[in-house]
Amino acid sequence: MATDKNRATAAAILPLVGGAQNVTSIAHCMTRLRLSLADRSLVDDEALKALPAVMGVVEDDTYQIVLGPGTVARVTPEFEALVEEARSAEPTAAPEHVLTADELAAQGAEIRAARKAKNSTPFKLFLRRIANIFVPLIPALIGCGIIAGINGLLINLEWLPGITPALAAIASGFMALIAVFVGYNTAKEFGGTPILGGAVAAIIVFPGVANIEAFGQKLSPGQGGVLGALGAAVLATYIEKWCRRWVPEALDVLVTPTITVLLSGLVTIFGLMFLAGEVSTGIGTAANWLLDNTGAFAGLVLGGLFLPLVMLGLHQALIPIHTTLIEQQGFTVLLPILAMAGAGQVGCAIAVYKRLKHNKSIRTTIKSALPAGFLGVGEPLIYGVSLPLGRPFITACVGGAAGGAFIGFFSMIGEKVGSTAIGPSGWALFPLLDGNKGLGLTIAIYGGGLLVGYVVGFFATYFFGFSKQMLVDLNADVDAGESVVARGEAAPSAPTPVEGDDGKERQPAAV
Structure with a gap:
């Protein structure tokens, strides 16, 4: 069982x-x-x-x-x-x-x-906090995204017309209220009362804000989106903490929630909604302009640098951007490009498997990790294969850059490929794909990008991933569970251990 x-x-x-x-x-x-x-x-x-x-x-x-x-x-x-x-x-x-x-x-x-x-560092700790706010939302984003994709397919095929409105409601309900969930998680992460964060964020999606004017224009329900909700909840948390210090304990249960919701709500309505709305619009405009005008180059850079960003923990900064794009446009055009980094990693791992024919330990690791790699789970291949070897990590990035450039090129000529949710990658992203020119073409472009990433990652690693000395040292007949170091065979140049982003010392391969 x-x-x-x-x-x-x-x-x-x-x-x-x-x-x-x-x-x-x-x-x-x-x-x-x-x-x-x-x-x-x-x-x-x-x-x-x-x-x-x-x-x-x-x-x-x-x-x-x-x-x-x-x-x-x-x-x-x-x-x-x-x-x-x-x-x-x-x-x-x-x-x-x-x-x-x-x-x-x-x-x-x-x-x-x-x-x-x-x-x-303060910046990385801040990014972890942002990730802690959005990561719990991913299962709902995935589930609703897949349902939205199924519904779109049924509508295009004109099947089950009595069911599609219900599926649309199921798929859209969460996205309509996502600001509330962001506000709740933000207050929880920053040490406030979660329900107060959600209450303040709920103002953003309340239909009645359409009757309010700020900065010379009428507000729109949802204006500011997840960024406005995040800012409103952070503000509410600091106001709540201030109240806890000054309000007498006997009055705390009445006064603190009232002041917290009132003050942060007024600032949200007459400031944050407009400002966050402008920032959100700018993010969408910038992403579209980037891919419309520099698609292939932008894809090359994004696909090539994503693995190093992951290693440095900086990829967490992209989570609110993905969520904002999904909220605005229904899908994020960045995720399919970034997913090409995983394709380069898979191609790299296959090349390592072919080149190190006698190293049973590494080949066993690759065989066990490849299925997960195809489904977008890249950590086993990164930490177990490419990163410790050194050069193959770089050639894996080359494969990711090639796949990203492929998808970016099609975006530049008007064929946009996006994902309706964040989290999955690799083959697991297929059910979440969406675009502006039909599902069939979207799937074909994304599949083509994966293939390019696999092929370029493979050949870049096969021909440039190893020095001659590395091949001699790593192609020893090593049994599974045993390494060259364990057998007492020193690396050729005895490189000095370096500290990785996670604080652990690693012994880089000679390159």
Whole structure:
């Protein structure tokens, strides 16, 4: 049974991350189980990577275990249940005092703080907060996007005319109120009362704002969109915190919510809606102008630089832009171009597989990670193959640039390709595709871009991804689970370890 399989996966992971007492918080995103750990040194990275269900591990502000879309949502509840069961089964007192849970947590907190300090710049922390606001919305965006695509297909085929209005309502309801959800998550992320953030953001989509004039023009329901909602909720959070400091406790329950909603609501109506509306319009205009006038070049740059942006954590800045474009135009024209980075990564991995015919370890990693790579989950290939090798990471970016240029070229000649939701990539993006010239042509252009990314990524890596010395050293007959270093064979130039974006030291390949 699937439940037994998911529970078995969770049971296999738990001891390898140090047991229940070492886990201080549990969460998950689209593909990763995210754990806060008291003591990072208790984790067995290699054993985790060897588990069949684990595609890779990433260390950032949390310890992230890549399980893939769908799987992570099923394994996480089982993992949480096992942690609770293990904690409840532990005796209330230990016969010997070795180290208390609080002491262990304190030590772990110090270790995490030291690691995070290396990589926690204010800008990156801000981007993480933005991502924390929008990432929880992705499942609804995907579900509604797919329903919208199905509905559009039925309308074009003139099938089930009695059902299509209902499907349109189902697909559009969430998008009509997305500002409320953004406001709720924003207040929660910035330390305010979530429902107050949602209440202030709801003003933006209230039909009655059409009777209000600001900056010499009538407001429109939805004006400012998700950016206005984000700004309104942040303002509400700061006003609420100010009120908590000055309002007497006996009056807090009445005065604080009233002042928070009133002041932030007035600023939203007579300032933020207009300003955020202008910014949102500018984003849509800029994206369309960029692809209409410099499509191939813009696609080349965006597709080629997306993997480095992901490595630096800067890709999170694009999430509000994608959401704004979807809200305005029904789809984001940027995501299909950025998805080409994954295609270049897949082509690169296949080339590595072909070139390193005798390295069973790397070939085993590629065989297990490629299916996820085709579906747009690139972390296993990035962290397990291309990035550690060095040169192949660059040639993977070349493949992404070529695929991006292909889609950008068609956008430049008027054939726009977009996605109705964010999150999926690779083949998983096909059900979410939309465009301005019909679904068939949109699918063909996106599929062509993937093919270009695969082919260019493959040939760029095959011919330029390895030096002669790398091929000699990496083509040794290495069994799965064993590496050249493990066998005591040093790299030719003994390069100095470099610190990656996640604070971990990596040994770059000789290039």
